[in-house]
Amino acid sequence: MKRLYLTLAAVMVSVPAFAMDVPSSSRFDNRIQYVNYNAGDVVLVRALPGLGVRIVFAPGENIVDVGTGFLQGWEFRKSGNILFLKPKSIKTGGNDGQVMAPEAGKWNTNLMVTTDQRLYDFDLQLLPGSNDGAPARNQRVAYRVEFRYPADEARAKARQADKKAAEARLAAKPAPMNWHYSMQVGKDSEAIAPSMAYDDGRFTYLRFPNNRDFPTVFLVAGDKSESIVNANVDPSAPDILVVHRVAREMVLRLGSAVVGIYNDSYNMDGVPTNTGTTVPGVERVIKSGEVK
Structure with missing residues (x-):
């Protein structure tokens, strides 16, 4: 019995873990959803037959390439930083012109998006039903999934704070060293x-x-x-x-x-100006085209 327990434990430990980001809903409408960008996570997008979904990336970001494991069953259109997707029917073959409508479960696939700044990975899930206007039934469905970038925003705030601090130091009166x-x-x-x-x-x-x-x-x-x-x-x-x-x-x-x-107290060597300025904490950086 002890050997069996050890074997089961080993199997359980060896099972890989899958982390998926489930977007959070807007407090105004569950179908408007938000997710923080993490390059190491797969984002879940839920859709319904007959309804489209917009995925919104960062302003100024441009979609370069879109790939999926079930291209026949999904329609994709890109415009700048916005990707539109929608499940679509597929032809079943033969000359009778029959088609298969999108079906929950069978239309599930992955989506890979490459932009000029980042890589994104998604799981596309097609839920049963249609747009019948029942909020309780459709509450998990996304009409729009919008990415947020807290790490980038934090870095931008830090840069802005550093800039303001440098401006404040530069605006400060210089410390007199010689009154003679x-x-x-x-x-x-x-x-x-x-x-x-x-x-x-x-x-x-x-x-x-x-x-x-x-x-x-x-x-x-x-x-x-x-x-x-x-x-x-x-x-x-x-x-x-x-x-x-x-x-x-x-x-x-x-x-x-x-x-x-x-x-009357002239110092031929002056003060060291390794930073290009006499203001403490501020360094002058020569940009391209600037005369030293």
Whole structure:
């Protein structure tokens, strides 16, 4: 008797398991059904003779190929991300023109759908009866099976959250690293003298209050030659001019007005910019076509 028990146990363990996704029904109508996409699951689709079913995939997804084990007994039409299917009668052969109408059980088969993004597998089941309008009888039937993609939605939300966090960090004021600046104001040049100057190790920030005109910024080289430096107005602080350099000496010019700006704690090496930015947690990535 013990040997028999062991044999039965071994047989039971060796039986393969079949997992099938049964779509959940809409709370408004049982015939509208939803299922979460899982590449490792087979999805059950139930139909009735004389009724069609729509299978709706992700927006932007396009059906490439449709295959089934009983092509004669099912009609398929594809349009973008929507597949229409319907059981159909088959010819029985001979010259009498007889046909066999779809019959529950005998029309059951599998369906394989390939899109430009995913693979899908289905079990098609034909239930007995017809569209007689009896909800209790037809409640398992699908008019529409629509896929949902929680894993993709979670990844999209995570990407959006990362983007918002990066935007928030970029919008934050830069952390000043050096306030040790002095200046020499030329005759009648007070209008272009900044009220504040500091740098973050990569850019220099100059404040010009009271809606004053911004001067042009020149970099002064060791031989005292001058070259224009790129600069922009800080969108979040329109009285701040962001100079795209940290230098030992710069000159501000506007018409005949001139002001010398001196970095009294100049660090030739600046700060490491392995990420392409001085904002913590943000890395600059060069995209195709972007000038470094």
